Amino acid sequence: MSYERLVRPVLFRLGGGDAEAVHERTLRWLSRVPAGRAHSPAGARRTVFGIDFPNAVGLAAGMDKDGRALRAWPRLGFGFVEVGTVTWHPQPGNDRPRLFRFPEQEAIVNRMGFNNAGAQALAARLRALGPLPVPLGISLGKSKVTPLTGAVEDYVSSFRVLYEHGAYFAVNVSSPNTPGLRELQDRAHLSALLGALQAENRDRRPILVKVAPDLTDTALGELLDVCLGHGVAGLIATNTTIARPGVTTAETGGLSGRPLAARALEVVRFVAKESGLPVVGVGGITTRGDVTRMLDAGASLVQLYTGLIYRGPRLVRQAVQATREQT
Numbered sequence: 001m002s003y004e005r006l007v008r009p010v011l012f013r014l015g016g017g018d019a020e021a022v023h024e025r026t027l028r029w030l031s032r033v034p035a036g037r038a039h040s041p042a043g044a045r046r047t048v049f050g051i052d053f054p055n056a057v058g059l060a061a062g063m064d065k066d067g068r069a070l071r072a073w074p075r076l077g078f079g080f081v082e083v084g085t086v087t088w089h090p091q092p093g094n095d096r097p098r099l100f101r102f103p104e105q106e107a108i109v110n111r112m113g114f115n116n117a118g119a120q121a122l123a124a125r126l127r128a129l130g131p132l133p134v135p136l137g138i139s140l141g142k143s144k145v146t147p148l149t150g151a152v153e154d155y156v157s158s159f160r161v162l163y164e165h166g167a168y169f170a171v172n173v174s175s176p177n178t179p180g181l182r183e184l185q186d187r188a189h190l191s192a193l194l195g196a197l198q199a200e201n202r203d204r205r206p207i208l209v210k211v212a213p214d215l216t217d218t219a220l221g222e223l224l225d226v227c228l229g230h231g232v233a234g235l236i237a238t239n240t241t242i243a244r245p246g247v248t249t250a251e252t253g254g255l256s257g258r259p260l261a262a263r264a265l266e267v268v269r270f271v272a273k274e275s276g277l278p279v280v281g282v283g284g285i286t287t288r289g290d291v292t293r294m295l296d297a298g299a300s301l302v303q304l305y306t307g308l309i310y311r312g313p314r315l316v317r318q319a320v321q322a323t324r325e326q327t
Contacts, residue, residue, distance in 0.1 A: 003312025012101070019099040019108070030069035040079060043324050048278050048300045049206040049233040051135050051167050055079030056323040057291075057316060060282050060303035061139035061170060061210075065116045067125050074134045077316040081132070082303065083122065084139030085172045088157045090118035091144055094177065100251050106286050106310045107260075110240070111253030113177045114141045119158035126165040135167035139210070141175065148180050148189070152196045159197055168205060171197065174212035174239040176254045182212060187222050194230035206233035213238035213263045213283065217270060224275045234278040236303070237267045257306035260284040265297050272298025286311055291322035 011022050044055035058080040059073050067083040074081070093115025100109045116122070119140075126136075140162075146154040159169060171193065173184035184190060190209075197207055209227050211220065227235065240254025247259055261284025268281045281299030285291055286307040294302050302323070307315050 003314060004310075007312065008310070012103070018097065019101050020096060023099065027064065027069050030072035033069070033072035033075060035071040040077070040320065041324060044079070044320055046079075046301065046323070049168065049208075051080075051206065053079045053301065054134055055320045056301045057319040058082060058137070058280070058301060058303045059308075060305040061085050061137070061172070062110075062112070063305055063308070065114075067122055067129070070129060070132060070136075074132065076313050077320055078134060078304075079320070080135040080137060080167075080301070082137035082139055082170060084116070084170070085114050085141035085175065086116050086119050086122050086138065086158060086162070087114050087141050087143040088119050088154045089143035089145055090121065091115060098253070100249070100253075101309075102247055102249070102257070103310070105247050105257065105259055106306070107247050107255060107257035108306050108309070109247070109249060109251045109253045109255050111177045111251075113144065114175065119161050123161045123165065126162070136165060137168045137170055137208075138162050138166040139170040139172050141172045142178060142181055142184070144178055148183060151184060151189070152193050155193060156196050156200055159200055163200070163205070166205060168208060168233070169197075170208045170210050170236055172210045172239070174210050176212070176214075176240060176242045185212065185215065185219070185223055187226055190223065190226045191230065194226065194232065198230055208232065208234045208236050208280065210236040210239055211267065211271065213241045213260065213267050214243060215267075220267070220270060221274060224271060227277070228275060232277065234280065234300075235271045235275065236280040236282060237271050237299075238264045238283045240283075256283065257310070258284050258286050261286075261290060261293075265293055268294060268299050269297040285319070286315070288318040288322045291319045292326065295323065295326045 040054040094113035264283025281294035282303035
């Protein structure tokens with residue numbers, strides 16, 4: 001059955017075209033999938049920042065914020081899964097509607113606002129679920145109710161309660177949908193945050209920083225200096241963009257999908273070259289060729305989100321095959 005010709009049109013019509021309603025319905029269905037082993041072909045394994053990945057293709061944060069369908073993702077072929085972005089305080093996120101599809105451009109604009117049940121609820125779910133067959137990343141963000149002056153303790157509180165469950169932790173300081181969050185990419189704020197997290201990092205689990213595609217090279221260079229100074233294990237490039245390349249809309253929020261591909265590649269190439277750190281490439285991956293270009297730009301791993309919505313599970317298999325050819 002063709003996902004793009006048969007399944008996707010049905011999904012997109014569900015809920016009267018409400019993209020978030022479809023997302024919720026899909027997660028409920030996937031949450032019923034029984035546990036199973038991840039299937040990765042021979043030659044797909046990679047070891048990056050000390051973690052053994054069955055393959056180099058992961059699910060990006062944002063798809064399954066609260067870890068509701070964690071049994072399903074490995075069965076779809078993902079070699080790792082990133083949950084979140086999770087915040088210390090439970091929060092409903094921004095007002096709906098807040099998720100908008102642009103099928104012709106294979107793009108999405110979202111202003112979700114870190115809607116999640118909170119770090120303690122995620123920790124309880126992960127304890128009940130037990131170990132996964134693939135590495136689990138946890139994306140940490142700042143609660144909306146927490147002022148910037150309290151951001152460090154907000155992140156650290158989530159880090160403490162989730163520490164035993166994460167193979168790695170992603171520090172999300174680049175979402176455009178939480179007021180003031182991107183200020184945490186500034187040198188002083190980021191240095192204080194990373195210093196506090198590393199002070200709590202008793203087993204030296206990999207900490208990654210997720211960067212915005214909207215930073216200038218100068219700002220990216222300053223961010224990398226801070227990351228290197230605090231022993232960050234890698235970068236995730238990139239988050240969504242506030243720019244609108246190829247998409248005409250008055251909706252605010254972060255743009256993801258195919259229009260982001262060119263800028264994401266530029267940022268991956270820059271941060272890989274300037275930092276020498278492993279990079280997780282994410283943004284605009286909708287084809288096998290996009291994966292190859294990400295790896296050629298310097299990415300060690302890749303993540304999918306919007307491309308999965310438009311291309312379906314076949315994209316996961318194609319992406320894994322592309323990574324095998326690059327080993």
